[in-house]
Amino acid sequence: MSNEDQIKLHSPFGPVFCEFTISKKTVQGLNRFVDNLERNSDLRKKLDHGKSLAGQVSEEIRVPNEVSQEGIGPELSRAIATYVQSTTGKKISKLKFLSIWIVRQYGTEYNPIHYHDGHLSGAGWLKVPSNLGESFQKEKKKEHYHGKIQFIHGTRMFNCKSGVTVNPAVGKMFVFPAYLMHTVYPFYGNEERRSVAFNANIDEAIYNPYGGKI
Numbered sequence: 001m002s003n004e005d006q007i008k009l010h011s012p013f014g015p016v017f018c019e020f021t022i023s024k025k026t027v028q029g030l031n032r033f034v035d036n037l038e039r040n041s042d043l044r045k046k047l048d049h050g051k052s053l054a055g056q057v058s059e060e061i062r063v064p065n066e067v068s069q070e071g072i073g074p075e076l077s078r079a080i081a082t083y084v085q086s087t088t089g090k091k092i093s094k095l096k097f098l099s100i101w102i103v104r105q106y107g108t109e110y111n112p113i114h115y116h117d118g119h120l121s122g123a124g125w126l127k128v129p130s131n132l133g134e135s136f137q138k139e140k141k142k143e144h145y146h147g148k149i150q151f152i153h154g155t156r157m158f159n160c161k162s163g164v165t166v167n168p169a170v171g172k173m174f175v176f177p178a179y180l181m182h183t184v185y186p187f188y189g190n191e192e193r194r195s196v197a198f199n200a201n202i203d204e205a206i207y208n209p210y211g212g213k214i
Helices: 022-037 042-044 072-088
Strands: 008-010 019-020 059-062 095-105 111-114 120-127 149-152 162-168 174-175 181-184 193-202
Touching: 008 072, 019 072, 022 042, 022 095, 022 162, 022 193, 042 072, 072 174, 072 181, 072 193, 095 120
Parallel strands: none
Antiparallel strands: 008 019, 019 174, 059 095, 095 193, 111 181, 120 174, 120 193, 149 162, 149 181
């Protein structure tokens, strides 16, 4: 199956973002990398990425280049190239990952509304709790937002969504403009919600074709 067949483009409120699936091999490799850090406290401390990020979560771990090049890096590169060409009609010649990191989130923890650095960002899931918790008002609420990611753009207008909420699922990954605001809601349970995220730059002439001039 071609990379184009695996990618879905979404444009619910303006900025287009794409959805694709990380391979099972890459998901397993990243999970193994994180689990092995439990036995290497020095490396775990060295790769701590929490001070650079907005999340109120247990741990955020920077993925070193040698790990990302084994799987997640090439997969992201292909998805980004397809996404940019599909939305702009142009092929990128430059792609630089500013950072790739893993987020370990447990019950009651959250990521506040924020945006990222760079041109493009992404988020995907490596582990999802079997139960994200029940609604406190079961008779009144048709659904709850526990553990879900919500993308936010603009404000309430007729026939135009300002927010889109996505259920986490292992292997599901999104690429979107770095300026797109988003948040992750807390959930209730003892299992880990583990995700991977990145920031990247592409050709400046593609990202900003007018060079700041109108």
